[in-house]
Amino acid sequence: MSSVSSEKTYTIAFYNLENLFDIYDDDLTNDNDFLPDSAKRWTHKRYENKLRKLGFAISNIGKEETGKHPSIIGLAEVENNLVLDNLLTSKHLAELTYDYVHFDSPDERGIDVALLYDTTVFEVEVSEVFPVHIYNLDGTIDYTRDILKVTGYLNLERVHVLVNHWPSRHEGETETEPKRLKAAEKVGEIINTIKLEDPQAKILVMGDFNDDPSSESVKYMANYNDLYNPMNQLLTTETGTTVHDFQWNLFDQILFSTNFFETQSEKLSFEKAALFDEEFLKQFRGHYKGTPFRTYVGKKYKGGYSDHFPVYILLQQN
Numbered sequence: 001m002s003s004v005s006s007e008k009t010y011t012i013a014f015y016n017l018e019n020l021f022d023i024y025d026d027d028l029t030n031d032n033d034f035l036p037d038s039a040k041r042w043t044h045k046r047y048e049n050k051l052r053k054l055g056f057a058i059s060n061i062g063k064e065e066t067g068k069h070p071s072i073i074g075l076a077e078v079e080n081n082l083v084l085d086n087l088l089t090s091k092h093l094a095e096l097t098y099d100y101v102h103f104d105s106p107d108e109r110g111i112d113v114a115l116l117y118d119t120t121v122f123e124v125e126v127s128e129v130f131p132v133h134i135y136n137l138d139g140t141i142d143y144t145r146d147i148l149k150v151t152g153y154l155n156l157e158r159v160h161v162l163v164n165h166w167p168s169r170h171e172g173e174t175e176t177e178p179k180r181l182k183a184a185e186k187v188g189e190i191i192n193t194i195k196l197e198d199p200q201a202k203i204l205v206m207g208d209f210n211d212d213p214s215s216e217s218v219k220y221m222a223n224y225n226d227l228y229n230p231m232n233q234l235l236t237t238e239t240g241t242t243v244h245d246f247q248w249n250l251f252d253q254i255l256f257s258t259n260f261f262e263t264q265s266e267k268l269s270f271e272k273a274a275l276f277d278e279e280f281l282k283q284f285r286g287h288y289k290g291t292p293f294r295t296y297v298g299k300k301y302k303g304g305y306s307d308h309f310p311v312y313i314l315l316q317q318n
Helices: 044-060 083-086 172-195 215-223
Strands: 009-020 072-078 096-104 110-116 120-128 147-154 157-165 203-208 243-244 248-251 252-257 268-275 311-317
Touching: 009 044, 009 203, 009 252, 044 083, 044 243, 072 083, 072 157, 072 203, 083 096, 083 120, 096 147, 110 120, 110 147, 110 157, 110 248, 147 172, 172 203, 172 215, 215 252, 243 311
Parallel strands: 009 072, 157 203
Antiparallel strands: 009 311, 072 110, 096 110, 120 147, 147 157, 203 252, 243 248, 268 311
16 A cells, blocks of 8 residues: 555546447447457357456556455447446446446447546536547548547546547547547547636546547647646657557546645545556567457457456645
């Protein structure tokens, strides 16, 4: 255990779950890769194994410091309410007091963001989603994940949480950068609306941004919205949250309004930020040793957790 007082310390986490699909065909989304008769052979047994492993990982984020499971966890790459229901009734989460906020988004692959929260310490006041309007070069709409905003009370203090999963780099980092800048601008619009109502609002912005802390989109979002990014220090040549071509990236980040640095009585303040890259989450041998232990590499089943590590921050109530 660390020297942080655990009684009023809360873990806020973000985790990209790598394609948490159920095993059923949804005619409205492109989920055909994740069916029992697909090339990936996404069977009930494999689905249950992933749920169990993800539940174990989630329940342990920040536990070394606080002695308890996370208070709030933003999620990316969940298919629907069913997978969230199944996750919360899986082995390592079933006894915990979690609920979730989720809306279906227009993403072509049918993957959404969501927010898990411990009902004993966080009370949801209101939640809504904001679409990110981006277009392809030919003028057609590029459907992507909505931004989820959840406002509530973390141990009686009002906070606003924005959960993001920005457009990928699939067609090239430079080619797709304008799409992520558009998402960053949308975050700014949402924050402006929040601050119009409450200039002193406490705001957490988390997500898989598909960009690093030093990328223009993330720097723009931080600089124009008075957000602090504690993840700047966590990306090195040997550490990050996800790997591409043997290069580490830190796409998964949690930023917050700078008023979390104020230490007032009964108010939440920032304590630390960290990667949750425990050994059990890593590939333990071979060429990719030390990288995230994935569920699939292409169509080859590996039986791991995710192709991303979670990140988290600790907030302390003084």
